[in-house]
Amino acid sequence: xxxxxxxxxxxxxxxxxxxxxxxxxxxxxxxxxxxxxxxxxxxxxxxxxxxxxxxxxxxxxxxxxxxxxxxxxxxxxxxxxxxxxxxxxxxxxxxxxxxxxxxxxxxxxxxxxxxxxxxxxxxxxxxxxxxxxxxxxxxxxxxxxxxxxxxxxxxxxxxxxxxxxxxxxxxxxxxxxxxxxxxxxxxxxxxxxxxxxxxxxxxxxxxxxxxxxxxxxxxxxxxxxxxxxxxxxxxxxxxxxxxxxxxxxxxxxxxxxxxxxxxxxxxxxxxxxxxxxxxxxxxxxxxxxxxxxxxxxxxxxxxxxxxxxxxxxxxxxxxxxxxxxxxxxxxxxxxxxxxxxxxxxxxxxxxxxxxxxxxxxxxxxxxxxxxxxxxxxxxxxxxxxxxxxxxxxxxxxxxxxxxxxxxxxxxxxxxxxxxxxxxxxxxxxxxxxxxxxxxxxxxxxxxxxxxxxxxxxxxxxxxxxxxxxxxxxxxxxxxxxxxxxxxxxxxxxxxxxxxxxxxxxxxxxxxxxxxxxxxxxxxxxxxxxxxxxxxxxxxxxxxxxxxxxxxxxxxxxxxxxxxxxxxxxxxxxxxxxxx
Amino acid sequence: xxxxxxxxxxxxxxxxxxxxxxxxxxxxxxxxxxxxxxxxxxxxxxxxxxxxxxxxxxxxxxxxxxxxxxxxxxxxxxxxxxxxxxxxxxxxxxxxxxxxxxxxxxxxxxxxxxxxxxxxxxxxxxxxxxxxxxxxxxxxxxxxxxxxxxxxxxxxxxxxxxxxxxxxxxxxxxxx
Numbered sequence: 239x240x241x242x243x244x245x246x247x248x249x250x251x252x253x254x255x256x257x258x259x260x261x262x263x264x265x266x267x268x269x270x271x272x273x274x275x276x277x278x279x280x281x282x283x284x285x286x287x288x289x290x291x292x293x294x295x296x297x298x299x300x301x302x303x304x305x306x307x308x309x310x311x312x313x314x315x316x317x318x319x320x321x322x323x324x325x326x327x328x329x330x331x332x333x334x335x336x337x338x339x340x341x342x343x344x345x346x347x348x349x350x351x352x353x354x355x356x357x358x359x360x361x362x363x364x365x366x367x368x369x370x371x372x373x374x375x376x377x378x379x380x381x382x383x384x385x386x387x388x389x390x391x392x393x394x395x396x397x398x399x400x401x402x403x404x405x406x407x408x409x410x411x412x413x414x415x416x417x418x419x420x421x422x423x424x425x426x427x428x429x430x431x432x433x434x435x436x437x438x439x440x441x442x443x444x445x446x447x448x449x450x451x452x453x454x455x456x457x458x459x460x461x462x463x464x465x466x467x468x469x470x471x472x473x474x475x476x477x478x479x480x481x482x483x484x485x486x487x488x489x490x491x492x493x494x495x496x497x498x499x500x501x502x503x504x505x506x507x508x509x510x511x512x513x514x515x516x517x518x519x520x521x522x523x524x525x526x527x528x529x530x531x532x533x534x535x536x537x538x539x540x541x542x543x544x545x546x547x548x549x550x551x552x553x554x555x556x557x558x559x560x561x562x563x564x565x566x567x568x569x570x571x572x573x574x575x576x577x578x579x580x581x582x583x584x585x586x587x588x589x590x591x592x593x594x595x596x597x598x599x600x601x602x603x604x605x606x607x608x609x610x611x612x613x614x615x616x617x618x619x620x621x622x623x624x625x626x627x628x629x630x631x632x633x634x635x636x637x638x639x640x641x642x643x644x645x646x647x648x649x650x651x652x653x654x655x656x657x658x659x660x661x662x663x664x665x666x667x668x669x670x671x672x673x674x675x676x677x678x679x680x681x682x683x684x685x686x687x688x689x690x691x692x693x694x695x696x697x698x699x700x701x702x703x704x705x706x707x708x709x710x711x712x713x714x715x716x717x718x719x720x721x722x723x724x725x726x727x728x729x730x731x732x733x734x735x736x737x738x739x740x741x742x743x744x745x746x747x748x749x750x751x752x753x754x755x756x757x758x759x760x761x762x763x764x765x766x767x768x769x770x771x772x773x774x775x776x777x778x779x780x781x782x783x784x785x786x787x788x789x790x791x792x793x794x795x796x797x798x799x800x801x802x803x804x805x806x807x808x809x810x811x812x813x814x815x816x817x
Numbered sequence: 818x819x820x821x822x823x824x825x826x827x828x829x830x831x832x833x834x835x836x837x838x839x840x841x842x843x844x845x846x847x848x849x850x851x852x853x854x855x856x857x858x859x860x861x862x863x864x865x866x867x868x869x870x871x872x873x874x875x876x877x878x879x880x881x882x883x884x885x886x887x888x889x890x891x892x893x894x895x896x897x898x899x900x901x902x903x904x905x906x907x908x909x910x911x912x913x914x915x916x917x918x919x920x921x922x923x924x925x926x927x928x929x930x931x932x933x934x935x936x937x938x939x940x941x942x943x944x945x946x947x948x949x950x951x952x953x954x955x956x957x958x959x960x961x962x963x964x965x966x967x968x969x970x971x972x973x974x975x976x977x978x979x980x981x982x983x984x985x986x987x988x989x990x991x992x993x
Contacts, residue, residue, distance in 0.1 A: 419875075426873030431882045442867075442874035443860035 240328035245337045257321040257332065258286050268334050269345060269374040271352075271460040272412035273322040276517055277421050281320040283352070283412050285374070287344045288321045289314065289333040318344050335378060342378070349379040355390045355435055356461070357407045365462030367475035371410065390435045398428075398440065399447030401467050401521055402456060406438035409463035415439050415455035422518060423451040423612075439463075450614065453521045457507055468524070469505045473497075479731025481714035482509055484701055485523040486577070486694045488608075489617030491703030492519040493801065496530075496695055496714040499733060501748035503527040503695055503715060511801050514707060520613050530715060533677045535690035536751040546688065555758070557687055559766045561647055561670055567595050571645035573638075574600040574630045575653040576619030578755070579699030580708070580789075581778045582691075583621070583628055585756040586651055592768050599631045601638050603658065615704050620694075624702035627788040627805065635660050645669065651755065652691065654681040674755055690752035692717060697754045698727060698775040700797065702805060708792055709802035710775070718751045820855055820865050830869060840870050844880045848887055857888040886955050893928045893935035895974050898952040901938050904945035913949045913962045914938055920971060933975065947985050960985055 239250040244261060251260065259275060261268050272283035291314035294303040303311045312331055318341065321332075335342045353375065360366040392406035416428040416439055427449050431440045441447050456464045478497040485492035485506075492515040497505045506527055508519035538554035539546045549557075562570060572590045574583040587598045602622045609616040626632060633641065639661055642648060649672045655661055657680050666684055673685035676693045694701075696717050700710040713720065713728050722728045737744035756772035763770035772778050776794045783789040788805050797803055822830070833846045847870060851862050858866070858881050867877040881887045888896070899917060901910040914925060917936055923929050925938040944950045947960030959970055960983055970980065 416875075416879075426875055429873075429875035429879030431879060433883045440878075442863070442878040445874060 242326050242328070242330045242332065244332045245334055251326055255326045257288070257290070257319075257324045257326050259322075260326050261321065261332075261334065266334070266336075268321055269370075269378050270322055271370055271374075271410060272414060274414055274417075274458055274517075277414070277417045279322040280413060280417070281323045283410065284320060284348050285345060285352070286321045287318040287341060287348065288335075289338050289341050290319045290321075290324065291315060291331045292327070293329045293331070295329070345378045346380050349375055350383060350385075352410050353379070353383060354385050355407070356410065357389065359408075363408065363462040364465050364470055365408075365459070369462060370460040392436065392438055396440070397467070398464075399449070399452055402447050402452050403465050403467050403470060404439065405463050405465065406440075407463075408461045409438045410461055411437055411439070412460055413439070414458045414460065415464060418451075418455050418458060419449060422454070423449050425449045425451075427452075428455070450520055450522070450610070451518060451612075453524055454508070454518045458517075466505070466524075473499050473504050477731065477733050478504060479714070479729055479734055481695075481712050481729055483694060483711045483714060484620065484709050485515075485519060485526065486529075486620040486701065487523045487526050487618070488520070488613075489615035489620065489622060489704035490515065490613050491620055491701055491707065491709050491802075492523055492613055493709065494519060494523065496527075498695075498714050499731065500737070500744055501715045503530040513801065513804070514703070514705075514709075515613055518613060522614070529677060530693050530695040531748075534693075534750045534752070535675055535678055535682065535688060536718075538690065539682075539685075539688040541686040546683070546685075549687075551753075551761075554687060554689055555762050555765050558672060558689075558762050561672070561687070562593065563766070565647050567593070569644070569646040570595050571641055571648045572596070572598045573648065573650050573653065574598045574625055574628075575651045576600060576602055576617075576622035576625050578652040579621060579694070579697075579701055579711075579775070580624040580628065580782065581699045581772075581775045582651060582755040583625055583630060584778060584782050585759045585772055586649075587628060587630065588770060588772075589759050589763060589768075592763065592770055597631050599633050599638065599641065600625045600653075601633050601635055601660065603653070617704050620701040620703070623704060623706055623805075623807070624700070624708070627702060627807075628782075628786065639665070642669075648672065650674065650681070650685075652676060654679040656681040656684060674758070676752070689758055690750065691755045691758070692750075692752050696720070696750070696752070698794070699754075700775065700779060700792075700794075706805045706807040707802045708789070708797060708805055710794060710797050716749050717753065718749050719753060818861060820851075820862050822851075822854065822865070822869060826850055826854060827869070834870070840872060841876070843870060844872065844877060845884075848877070848881055852887060856894075857891050859888075859890055891928075894933050895979075896935045896937060896954045898937045898939040898942065898955075899925075900940070900942050900944070900948070900950055900952075902941035902945075904941075905948040905950060908948040909962075910949040913951070913967065916964055916967060917951075917971075920967065934971075944985075946987065953979065957982060959983065 242249050242251060258268055258273055268286050270286035273279050291312040294311040294313050305311050333341055335345055360372055366372060394405050394407060396404040398404050416430060419425050419428045427441055427447050428439050430437050453466055456466045478499045481496045483494050483496045485494050493509040493511040495507050495509050496503050506524045508515060508517060510517050538549045540549035572586055572595055574586050590598050603619040604616045605618055606616050608614060642661055647670045651674045656663060663684050671685040672687045673682050674689045674691045675682045676691055682688045694711045695715045696713050698712055700708050702708045716722060722730050722734055760772050779794055783792045792803055829850055830847050833843045837843055847866055848858055851866050852858050855862050863877045863881050864874055867874040899914045901914060918924055921929050921934050921936060923936055925936050928935040942952055944958055944960060949962045950958055950960045952958055
């Protein structure tokens with residue numbers, strides 16, 4: 239097998255590898271800025287220099303040439319090489335900065351050059367704390383600069399598009415952003431303008447950076463040049479807490495990280511999953527922080543004399559049971575939702591079963607023409623496939639309207655039918671509408687009973703994407719009834735750990751008075767004497783996987799271990815593969 | 818202002834495109850055609866080039882803004898690039914520049930009111946042996962400048978007569 243010697247250690251390899259990626263995959267490090275594993279390597283930052291050589295071999299006999307001491311003779315490449323775009327070859331000898339003073343010196347001097355016109359405004363820069371330039375300057379950079387001339391000034395606060403703001407002075411012209419628009423999103427909206435020390439990335443004159451994936455350029459920018467218009471100056475990175483989760487704004491289920499501080503989701507960034515979204519996510523998914531933070535329903539609401547007033551949990555549970563008991567079972571309509579998780583739909587389905595109510599129905603939420611074969615889908619809901627696999631009855635909007643007309647009590651989970659114009663407020667005259675919802679909407683305004691439930695940022699629950707991959711969320715935000723320190727699944731940021739209620743940067747106000755749907759259903763069922771109990775998403779998923787063939791072998795442990803599980807969408811012929 | 822290529826230009830562009838396996842390499846020569854036609858490649862012309870070649874506007878802008886020889890704004894009919902790099906500087910490059918500034922009543926980087934002349938101060942044009950010198954609109958060199966030579970040049974340019982290419986002899990080294 240071909241061998242390569244890196245810093246004195248011999249490694250065997252197969253196939254074609256770029257040296258930088260190979261070194262990284264070994265868990266070792268070479269500094270770099272412009273390289274990105276999903277894009278081409280133009281080698282223009284010159285930071286990943288290493289010393290590379292080859293053992294000298296006699297072409298005819300195939301024997302190694304030896305020096306006087308019997309050591310193999312090495313023929314070094316005449317200059318240092320950028321490791322990002324050089325192929326690993328058999329008999330290659332590589333010295334990185336760890337073993338070679340020349341490489342160390344080259345990397346240090348290169349950083350000094352890169353920093354010549356860099357403003358070094360880290361204390362006010364959004365990137366500080368997660369900035370490759372900052373980190374690598376600490377690790378490999380010079381102690382100071384010998385450059386005493388005034389730095390070149392370039393445009394600042396350039397609004398490139400509706401979501402991205404550029405600070406050209408911070409830019410080191412790695413071209414990651416322009417390559418992203420050329421190779422990944424293929425809109426070709428960015429280019430490097432001008433040259434020499436005056437160059438910076440920009441759009442064509444008079445054009446806006448409207449790319450639906452534009453915010454990915456902010457993520458891959460190795461400095462603070464590209465910033466998100468929304469998140470700029472909102473928080474320091476080290477004050478936030480990062481929790482892995484799933485995008486719930488469309489059917490693709492991009493893997494994301496929720497960045498919270500004091501129980502507010504401040505930004506959403508993509509998390510790598512080679513099977514789903516690679517390193518990317520659409521801009522729309524990042525807007526979901528508004529769903530988690532703003533316009534939330536906190537405490538149950540109940541209509542009295544035509545007006546919604548705040549109610550108590552006990553009251554709302556009693557009202558819920560009274561309303562169901564007071565009606566003919568045939569007049570009760572339970573509507574599940576592709577916007578709710580597998581577990582929530584399952585809990586509703588079980589309650590309906592026990593109460594002897596008609597099957598649970600749902601309708602998909604799609605917008606044709608929205609999908610783009612990349613990460614946007616026609617499906618606007620995260621769990622349409624999950625509802626189908628649970629055996630919920632899918633109705634089109636017309637049939638649904640027909641069923642609504644016949645019903646006198648409608649229980650709606652996390653779906654806003656009046657906002658979606660599936661039925662109008664007048665269709666509800668004389669009917670009792672129970673709405674389990676996360677956010678206020680036109681629909682909840684007309685509901686007679688509104689029960690606040692947790693969002694994907696507050697509960698652990700799973701969602702099945704359009705391709706049949708089941709993935710789960712982890713709670714990132716506390717509710718009034720959950721606690722980071724007691725819930726071992728939740729993580730703690732610095733402020734969560736060390737803040738107290740007496741600090742003026744910590745507030746209880748961001749905790750929503752809501753509970754997971756399954757907890758409410760457990761309470762309601764117990765109050766009406768039914769034997770139904772759900773504890774948490776984890777145990778419910780075990781129940782689901784026992785009961786439903788498509789969910790066979792699915793558990794939170796398996797999902798965590800494999801970054802989601804591909805379900806078989808045709809359960810009769812295949813059992814699910816654990817990948 | 819909207820710009821359009823003539824049919825001859827489009828024929829020429831087709832010919833250029835057929836020289837390369839892809840369209841992208843045609844960007845440079847087509848920008849030259851545009852600059853010859855319109856005298857500059859301002860953002861509107863860049864858009865025209867992008868539309869003609871079916872390339873992204875950003876790419877054409879990036880290429881056009883990289884090269885100083887493409888004029889990104891309207892210039893005078895004659896662009897005079899006066900070299901003030903080392904050799905010309907020593908032989909009186911700045912003197913020539915300032916003489917032109919006074920004569921044309923514009924500063925370096927400006928265009929005269931009649932739209933005839935743009936004066937630029939530039940770095941080495943590779944004619945150090947015939948310093949001081951200037952270049953007319955990315956093309957002809959006028960070497961060994963003197964005040965009289967400049968007077969004559971400006972007069973003939975005003976009449977619309979461009980000087981021809983000047984043949985320069987290299988002084989032979991004396992081997993003794």
